[in-house]
Amino acid sequence: MKQRAPKQTKPKIAWQTNDGTRVPFEVFYDSDLYAAELDRIYSGAHWQYLALASEIPNQGDYTSTYLGERRVVVCRDNDGKIHSFENRCAHRGAQVVPRQRGNASQFNCPYHMWCYNHAGDLTAVPQSGGVKGKGGMPKDFDLSAHGLRKLKIAQYGGLIFGTFAEEIMPLEQYLGPTMVKHLDRFTKRPIRVLGYYRQVVEANWKLYAENTRDPYHAPLLHLFHVSFGIQTPAKAGGSYMDDEKKNNCIVVTGAPEDADDHALLIEQYKTNEKYRPDYALRDPRIIGTQRSHDDDIDLVIMSIFPSLVVAQVESAFQIRHIRPKGPEKFEIYWTYFGYDDGDEKETTDKLRVANMIGPAGFISMEDGEASRLVQQGVRTQKGTHSFIEMGGRGDVTDQDTLAQEVAIRGFWQYYRKVMGFNAETGGGQP
Numbered sequence: 001m002k003q004r005a006p007k008q009t010k011p012k013i014a015w016q017t018n019d020g021t022r023v024p025f026e027v028f029y030d031s032d033l034y035a036a037e038l039d040r041i042y043s044g045a046h047w048q049y050l051a052l053a054s055e056i057p058n059q060g061d062y063t064s065t066y067l068g069e070r071r072v073v074v075c076r077d078n079d080g081k082i083h084s085f086e087n088r089c090a091h092r093g094a095q096v097v098p099r100q101r102g103n104a105s106q107f108n109c110p111y112h113m114w115c116y117n118h119a120g121d122l123t124a125v126p127q128s129g130g131v132k133g134k135g136g137m138p139k140d141f142d143l144s145a146h147g148l149r150k151l152k153i154a155q156y157g158g159l160i161f162g163t164f165a166e167e168i169m170p171l172e173q174y175l176g177p178t179m180v181k182h183l184d185r186f187t188k189r190p191i192r193v194l195g196y197y198r199q200v201v202e203a204n205w206k207l208y209a210e211n212t213r214d215p216y217h218a219p220l221l222h223l224f225h226v227s228f229g230i231q232t233p234a235k236a237g238g239s240y241m242d243d244e245k246k247n248n249c250i251v252v253t254g255a256p257e258d259a260d261d262h263a264l265l266i267e268q269y270k271t272n273e274k275y276r277p278d279y280a281l282r283d284p285r286i287i288g289t290q291r292s293h294d295d296d297i298d299l300v301i302m303s304i305f306p307s308l309v310v311a312q313v314e315s316a317f318q319i320r321h322i323r324p325k326g327p328e329k330f331e332i333y334w335t336y337f338g339y340d341d342g343d344e345k346e347t348t349d350k351l352r353v354a355n356m357i358g359p360a361g362f363i364s365m366e367d368g369e370a371s372r373l374v375q376q377g378v379r380t381q382k383g384t385h386s387f388i389e390m391g392g393r394g395d396v397t398d399q400d401t402l403a404q405e406v407a408i409r410g411f412w413q414y415y416r417k418v419m420g421f422n423a424e425t426g427g428g429q430p
């Protein structure tokens with residue numbers, strides 16, 4: 001029988017403008033739209049981060065992750081080849097692999113012990129021939145037709161990406177030259193995972209997509225950035241996108257004299273009672289840490305649609321994987337990395353800064369809280385919208401300043417295209 005195309009939910013949300021300067025608040029809580037996102041974005045033709053190849057170095061190593069809300073496993077077989085498959089039994093749907101990561105010679109579903117190999121192929125079914133001539137599978141049962149659902153995968157710089165889509169552009173083209181350039185910078189040395197943590201945020205996942213494309217908030221929400229000279233309005237930087245505007249890279253570069261530009265800072269922060277130029281750290285080892293690259297880049301926040309952020313904050317490098325958990329909740333899965341060929345000081349410094357960034361530190365706690373505050377503000381709003389004009393209106397273009405939020409509009413431009421919101425009808429329904 002011919003398979004019918006999957007039903008696509010039609011969003012019924014009106015956009016006031018087509019340039020992303022107004023985002024209707026319904027997009028942050030509407031459950032029909034969320035279901036359509038899981039279908040069109042997370043199960044659609046988008047390369048999504050799965051894992052680092054260095055996390056599964058040996059035969060039989062595996063790690064578990066998510067594509068949207070669907071559980072998937074990434075595994076290295078006995079020939080060293082990497083595979084990925086959905087973690088859902090072909091029999092009655094149980095989760096086959098229960099652990100986060102490990103090493104296995106095969107995978108047995110706990111429910112009826114169906115057995116799968118490293119590629120997700122079904123290799124054995126207990127009692128399939130029946131017992132004492134009774135029961136068992138029908139004669140035409142074919143093991144090869146009942147493997148786990150496989151993902152198409154591709155790698156760049158040791159990062160493994162996957163997709164459920166049959167047709168998709170090559171990964172490098174999907175990333176675009178700017179992301180490729182910065183990924184090359186991050187991955188030119190052998191990567192070593194330093195640790196993980198998870199953070200649950202009570203907000204829609206797209207609020208985090210906005211947050212990581214927003215250099216405007218950094219020296220305001222994260223005021224310690226300014227107090228300690230990490231990012232100040234005096235520093236140079238900008239936002240750089242791919243052709244489709246779905247991916248963005250914020251880059252901040254620093255010269256030694258920037259942090260001393262207190263006159264500018266005090267002028268900019270006059271309206272803010274929280275800024276305290278006299279604040280200092282009791283233990284300053286958390287800043288001024290050893291860098292891994294011989295360049296003047298202090299901060300990189302690379303957002304790759306829909307669910308990956310690769311970032312440098314000072315000397316700390318992280319992969320942040322966004323995992324939606326319903327319309328009003330998402331998880332960020334953080335993988336901190338350094339380099340195998342680094343000395344002890346380089347690694348210690350990275351871990352020290354990780355404490356500053358993590359959910360019990362400053363940056364991520366504040367970003368999560370800002371997203372939650374927006375969610376609380378918008379979750380019942382109909383016919384109202386945000387206002388996104390910092391950096392201008394109209395065409396979305398690369399920016400060589402940090403006082404803007406233009407790449408957020410790039411995200412929405414691409415999002416609307418994928419979700420079928422029609423620009424020709426004045427931003428109306430598809």
Ligand code: FES
Pocket residue numbers: 089090091092093094109110111112113114
């Ligand atoms: S559900 Fe997996 S073996 Fe039955």
Ligand SMILES: [Fe+2]
Pocket residue numbers: 211217218221222363367
């Ligand atoms: Fe932030």
